[in-house]
Amino acid sequence: MSSNRIISQVLAFFAYVLVQVLVFEDIGFLDRSFCFIYVSFLLLIPIETSVVILLLAGFVTGLSVDLFYNSIGIHASASVLVMYLRTIWLNSLTPQGGYDLGMTPTIKVMGITWFTVYSLPLIFIHHLVLFFVEVGGIKMVGFTLTKVIFSTLFTFIMVVITQYIFYQKKQRT
């Protein structure tokens, strides 16, 4: 990764965490759905990044959000898990001819169908772990599951919208 891209990733990190804790903390539909837009940052890190860096990025991002949410460790554990699964999932979704160097898994580059298949399960797992760890075990399963499903859809829609707004002009590198 060139230093330019590292800087843009670091800036994206701050932007996502700030938007998450300042804007999206107060937004929710029907008391059931939350939006965790910061997952988008984790999902869009360039493909060739090494797994060790991915895991650390997940941990740091989750922990930063945790500090603001007073839920230390909960977001971090879900994010680390997603970053671990991300690599495995990306490998099994490899298109014909493999990934190009410097590719990012965005809608612009990979198309909306591929992106849905890539991101929806990861967002779902993230939210599943997040809410069940928060409840502290397998309690109130129905209620928590509705929270998970509604929030997954909410987050996914916001992730897609963000991409159409902010990631369109970027040239494929």
Place this chain on the structure above:
Amino acid sequence: MRRLLNFIYKNRTFILFVFLEILCALLIVQNNRYQSSAFYNSSNYFIGSVYNFSDNVKSYFSLSGVNEDLAEENAQLRKLLEQKNQSLFNLGVRENRDPELLQQYEYVDAKVINNSTRWFDNYITIDKGKKHGLEPGMGVINSSGIVGKVKSVSRNYSVVNSMLHSKVIVSSKIKRTGDLCSTQWNGKDPYEADLFYVPKHVQLQIGDTVITSGHNAVFPAEMIIGTVKDINSDDEDLFYEVSIRLANDFNALSYVYVVKNRLKVEKDSLENISGVNEQQ
């Protein structure tokens, strides 16, 4: 040895993954302690400042509502004061003149700079801290009822366990009958809570007011918690299943008061000496 190093290197991502998850688990367990250290949460100076800034922006939109609430509370307090003054003209009323008791509770006003209601364990961040004399374990109230208990304090900010927290249990009392019970949030609706240990012989009615008992040193007695909304009784159970409607709208908290009880130390040490281990 070389093989071991090789093995570790080969599986470094998995080992790092497991290590980070264990670290998270330790942090979660540590955070679950009722009163915890101040560093890892939003009472931290930097995070408190960010929330303070964002609240300064947001509060402009709720100013008129907050003003109305405060004016209403002022009117209420004026009414009480007038009633008190009038009652002193009556010869039969004796005034309590013990300054220790009169000044038992001291209130510190604080502004809510961050609040959540949709989690299972909800926290409130307020803009007063150790500097203003706050300590973990103090009660937090506002004009419409009780709000929570202080969890941790830093120099300038504090984090409060909201009433909407799975581990906050408040010793309470049915106002009409005087029977003791405990209130705990059910984890779902921010406007409702459950009442436990209401014995079957109590003639409970829908609409009964639930207040704090004053038996622990956290909240003053007779603070409103809510009103009885629904009563279920199963023949096999010893107690009623009661749900109450909370008096406070936790989605609209703006200003709160932290209760400092000057006699708390005395009461607690007395109870410790005499071996009373009352659960709060």
